[in-house]
Amino acid sequence: MTTTADAVVIGGGVIGCAIAHHLALAGVRRVRVLERRALASGGTGHSVGVIRQLYPTPETTRMVLLSLNVFRHFAERVAGESGYVGCGCLIGVSPSMRASLARALEIQQSLGVRAELLAPEDLGRLEPRVDARALGAVLYEPESGYGDPSAVTAGYAAAARRHGVEITQGVEVARVVEAGGRVDGVLTTQGERLAAPVVVNAAGLWSGAVASTAGIELPIVVGRHPVFVLERPAGFGPPHMVYLDLAGGAYVRPETGGLTLSGSLTDDEAQHPMDPEGLGAEVSFEEASVALARTAASVPALGDARLSRGYAGAFDITPDWMPILDESPLPGFFVATGMSGHGFKLAPAIGQMMAALITGAPPPVSLAPFRLGRFASRASTGTFVASYLG
Numbered sequence: 208m209t210t211t212a213d214a215v216v217i218g219g220g221v222i223g224c225a226i227a228h229h230l231a232l233a234g235v236r237r238v239r240v241l242e243r244r245a246l247a248s249g250g251t252g253h254s255v256g257v258i259r260q261l262y263p264t265p266e267t268t269r270m271v272l273l274s275l276n277v278f279r280h281f282a283e284r285v286a287g288e289s290g291y292v293g294c295g296c297l298i299g300v301s302p303s304m305r306a307s308l309a310r311a312l313e314i315q316q317s318l319g320v321r322a323e324l325l326a327p328e329d330l331g332r333l334e335p336r337v338d339a340r341a342l343g344a345v346l347y348e349p350e351s352g353y354g355d356p357s358a359v360t361a362g363y364a365a366a367a368r369r370h371g372v373e374i375t376q377g378v379e380v381a382r383v384v385e386a387g388g389r390v391d392g393v394l395t396t397q398g399e400r401l402a403a404p405v406v407v408n409a410a411g412l413w414s415g416a417v418a419s420t421a422g423i424e425l426p427i428v429v430g431r432h433p434v435f436v437l438e439r440p441a442g443f444g445p446p447h448m449v450y451l452d453l454a455g456g457a458y459v460r461p462e463t464g465g466l467t468l469s470g471s472l473t474d475d476e477a478q479h480p481m482d483p484e485g486l487g488a489e490v491s492f493e494e495a496s497v498a499l500a501r502t503a504a505s506v507p508a509l510g511d512a513r514l515s516r517g518y519a520g521a522f523d524i525t526p527d528w529m530p531i532l533d534e535s536p537l538p539g540f541f542v543a544t545g546m547s548g549h550g551f552k553l554a555p556a557i558g559q560m561m562a563a564l565i566t567g568a569p570p571p572v573s574l575a576p577f578r579l580g581r582f583a584s585r586a587s588t589g590t591f592v593a594s595y596l597g
Contacts, residue, residue, distance in 0.1 A: 208398065212239040212373075214405040214565065215393055217380050217417055220251035221356055222543055222550055223409035224363035224374075225558025228285070231370035233566045238372040239401065240364075241393070243379035243413070247360040250411045253486055253520040254356045254551045255434055255460050255468045257449055259296045260320045260348050263311050263597030267529070267549075268318045269572045270556035277555035278354050285555075286369070287362030290355025294448050294461060295348065297334060298595070299327075299505075301454035302343030307596040312346065323347045334448055336508040341454055352449055353460050356551045363558070380410075383421035383540060390421070390539035405565055407541045412483035412523050414544035423535050426582045427545050429483050430476030432520040433490045435498060437467045437512040450506065453592055457501035459509065467509065469502045470520075473591065476548075477524050490517035522548045525582070527589035532560060532577035541565055542579060547594065 213235050216227045219242025227240045242248075258275060262268045281289035300308045308324070315322050325347055327339035333347060364374055379396045383406055392402040410417045415425045439446075446461040451472060460468040495517050503510035525531060525545035530553070534541050543561050546553070556572060563570035 209400040209402060211237070212401060212403040213237040214239070214407065215401055215403045216240045216407045216409055217393065218242065218409035218411055219246040219364070219374060219376060220249050220409065220411050221247065221360045221363065221554040222411065222546065222557055224360050224367060225554045226407055226409055226543060226561045227372045228363045228367040228370070229558040229562035230565065231367055231372050233562045233568065235566065236371065238367070240367070240372060240374040241378050241380055241395065242374070242376045245376050246364055246374070247357040249413070249486065250521060250523065251356045251360055251551065253434070253518065255470070256290070256353045256356045256551055257458070257460050258291070258354055258552045259298065259351045259449065259451060260315060260322065261298055261311060261346055261595050263314070263593065263595065264576060265314060265318060266572050266576050268314055268320060270553045272319060273559070273571060274553055274555040275350065281359070281362060285362045286366040288355070288358050289362065290358045292352045292354070293350055294352040294446065296351035296449040296451065297330070297337065298346040298348070298451045299337070299339070299342045299454055300344055301341065304453060304596060305343040308344055308346060311596050321348065321350055334450065336447060336506055337450055338505060338507055354551070359551070359554065380417060381420070383417065385421060385537060388538070390537055405539050405541065407543060407561065407565070409543045411544060411546070411550070412486065412521055414523060414542070418535070418542065421535070421537050421540055423537060425531065425542065425544065426526055428477050428480050428524045430522045430524045431479040431481040432476050432522050432548070433470055433494050433498060433517055434520045435469045435495060435517045436515040437469055437509060438515050439465050439467055439509065440511040443508055447506065452505040453595060455501055455505045457498070457505045459502060459506055466515065467512065469499065471498050471501060476522050481519065481521060483521060485519055486521055488519045490519060522546070528591055528594040529589070530557065530577050531579050532557060532564070532574055533579040534564065535579060549594070
């Protein structure tokens with residue numbers, strides 16, 4: 208059976224649904240989203256949803272500012288609820304990172320980010336439960352916090368449907384189809400031939416496999432990122448802010464019901480590739496012990512927290528830890544992947560930027576730093592910490 212569309216989006220996570228929504232707003236009439244399982248069932252649904260604004264370039268800073276504005280006004284701008292909680296975010300760095308943090312802060316403030324650089328001894332007035340002894344400086348972002356990636360995905364999907372987008376779940380793409388030197392749609396594992404002049408690869412952890420069916424290799428490693436759910440101990444006090452400890456390699460994010468989400472902030476993910484089919488699997492005691500030791504060192508008051516559960520999250524990581532937002536070498540086949548842990552917090556901006564790229568409209572933020580071709584010389588490399596500080 209053959210059907211037709213004006214654009215096919217592969218992947219029903221937050222990126223795919225945001226792109227579909229903005230394509231419809233841009234006037235693309237027949238947009239079809241294909242999701243192999245259920246909406247937000249991949250990397251999106253396993254994200255901890257932290258929203259921080261510290262980024263090292265003007266482009267990424269503009270993207271997170273645009274996205275934060277959408278999260279804060281999601282019901283009016285899109286639909287539904289984003290789950291945005293502006294609890295504030297603290298980012299601690301080592302003494303050797305202080306100069307880089309100060310330079311990044313200049314970019315932030317020049318573009319309108321509200322942020323303040325604190326000396327470690329001043330941290331106690333905001334969050335006395337953080338151990339600041341090993342820190343060289345702390346960035347305070349009062350408007351940052353966290354959101355609900357699954358709720359945001361559902362909101363974008365509902366808004367897209369209202370504008371005529373067809374979203375099909377439980378359908379997997381077997382192959383991207385080429386004809387006449389350009390993309391010509393997709394073939395599903397159920398045998399459906401869906402013809403379209405535009406195909407968008409927003410398959411997240413599975414995007415490399417999707418691209419390979421079109422003969423395109425993406426420089427992406429799927430890296431394991433365990434997440435731990437902790438029950439805060441009695442007497443802990445009010446919920447903490449989001450705290451990202453770049454010096455100690457741990458993060459904590461508050462959750463309702465006296466819970467905290469925690470994990471590592473290191474470059475380890477790229478060194479531990481995993482099959483994305485292992486997403487959500489239980490983690491070992493050894494993994495938990497190492498990660499939670501870092502958590503307790505960063506926030507000693509969580510040293511007595513009870514581990515409720517742990518699961519394997521994952522990042523689709525590029526060599527420079529930044530997304531690929533581009534048209535591929537196959538004309539009509541677009542790529543929005545390699546989010547490297549930034550996907551949720553940048554999704555509203557990426558949806559608008561990709562829709563502009565596909566329709567030929569001016570993008571709200573320059574796409575130049577996110578081209579696939581930047582990896583051709585293998586000169587574009589970086590680290591996880593560099594995605595904060597440059």
